[in-house]
Amino acid sequence: MAFNFELKHTDKNCGARLGKMITAHGVIDTPVFMPVGTRAVVKIMAPDELKKIGAQMVLSNTYHLYLRPGHELIKEAGGLHKFMNWDGPILTDSGGFQVFSLGKTFKVADEGVHFKSIIDGSAHFLTPEMAIEIQNDLGADIIMVLDECSPYPAERKQIEEAVERTLQWAKRCKKIHYVKEQALFGIVQGGIYKDLRKHSVQSTVEIDFPGYGIGGFSVGEPHDIMFEILKNTISCLPEDKPRYLMGVGNPTSILEAIGLGIDMFDCVLPTRIARNGTIFTSTGKLNIKNSTYAKDFDPLDSNCNCYACQNFSRAYLRHLFKVGEILALRLLTWHNLYFLFNLIDESRKAIANDSFLDFKKSFIKRYTAEDFE
């Protein structure tokens, strides 16, 4: 199937929208949240479980797979879908974000970026062309151009250069990519500078991609600034193409961004905080390690229908967590993902009824601002 995006409906009272994204491995309802399968696995979860709890699509990291086990091995295995036994759609990033965020030893040039492996310190050189070739080997349904991600805060001049380099790299990526089953998305940068964002969007859209990632957010900038810039950025993007806010995954930010017209999300947050004992509930966040829950025989969230909530008490999960039993991490991960998939399902229903703003408001008031800083 050739990649396609159909915009089905936009909420009458805000930018929130419903769409269908057709990929080589199935059709996705948007907005969609993609759980992160860094090393070809969404941590602790089996693929059939992900399906069961509502995952439509997963993201995997080119940087990690390139280093271990290597894209050649995954190609030999028949591609990433077969290797990890996930027959639904997959998106891979370009490796750029990890190069710029994980290693402190990268050196960027027009040709590409030099970096040292976080595994063994070995030297590598990643070009836009290589990023595409590696992603061709992995075989995801949506792949991303190599972009330069700037930190926050950063000098305007640095951001300017990153925007220009990202544009040049985007052209080179598009030029070398030929696998029709894989949709190549462009990426918008520009930090917190409205004019740079606008320039980045307009020039990237000129190159013409079937979808657009919005990068460079959730790197430490204040939330209100992020949403202001994001609103501005979205206003310059074409209506008929999917918009993917990269790396944002806390429930309140997801709802805010859906309200502005974002269609796709990914983030390690829901799974990472679960492994630290923190879960989302219908009445706010809680950490299962808290002694309050030692003799609490209620479920994690009485309003939740997930496997963890239907079968186990807070007291049991706290016990498992405190003694270091992996089943605790499994069940908390399960719950957080279920919670988020369910929240986005409910969001889609609200958008269909043009009531997304009310839905968003009633959810967000249950959380404090600090809950998701």
Next chain:
Amino acid sequence: MAFNFELKHTDKNCGARLGKMITAHGVIDTPVFMPVGTRAVVKIMAPDELKKIGAQMVLSNTYHLYLRPGHELIKEAGGLHKFMNWDGPILTDSGGFQVFSLGKTFKVADEGVHFKSIIDGSAHFLTPEMAIEIQNDLGADIIMVLDECSPYPAERKQIEEAVERTLQWAKRCKKIHYVKEQALFGIVQGGIYKDLRKHSVQSTVEIDFPGYGIGGFSVGEPHDIMFEILKNTISCLPEDKPRYLMGVGNPTSILEAIGLGIDMFDCVLPTRIARNGTIFTSTGKLNIKNSTYAKDFDPLDSNCNCYACQNFSRAYLRHLFKVGEILALRLLTWHNLYFLFNLIDESRKAIANDSFLDFKKSFIKRYTAEDFE
């Protein structure tokens, strides 16, 4: 339901037998292998998965649960079945084995045993009466008397004392135990001394229990000595009561013991070696860390129908294991348990056909002696 054991059939050519064990939480086909849920969880596995792969009954450790989260809390939760959400039969040990094997700081007296917690070094005193009261709170279907386990090798005098003390403790346990839904099993000791074993069996049987554990094996003694003593011990046990060989769990030893007339097994071995990368297969043991499997796209065991073998390659599982992904441990644990439950299912079929000896022989020849030392 009151506890009961029905001997259904004994293989015409050896001691192997089929039975039904009726417990307060369901009926068990014997021979049975009980996976170990040390801290109220069979490591990494969810209870519905255990059922799916064929677990009939689980074992949990009184020592660990007494220390964390405490038997009072589990009682308050409604008992161990409810706490861990396992509605099938459960067996708890008395805590004795862990006191004598985990801590090096125990001191045994006729009244009970002083020991220090492996968690925080705190001092505790466990009496036969307490072992029963704790197990009453936990609420397992089968509970065990407190016994004194001797190490191997040990002086004959030490074993003699342990046998006598275990007999005295067994009487005290029986005296205080009153919960009808819980069947209290006696335990036979005696090390590798045939006459002490015989004395232990005869005196324990005289006290009269609905089933008998055989303790003190798999503590370092050579396999051939264990089986010789075991054969002798079994010959003194009543035919109409279940015989439980405590702590033995490698497939070859299980088959040998089934051939001698053992009905019940438990051991951490299958799950523990899985977490170290080692699995059982129909053609022998393998360790997934081995570089041989880096590009091996076959399943762990081509003859296995488990979830891991039906869905993932050795190359993928090796990748997960090498990068430290928990899903590897889950899938290897799943496979080893499935393999063992299946082996015992097949054993039951062979016994029903009076062909257990052939079945055992054809399995054991695929493994080398060192595989399970």
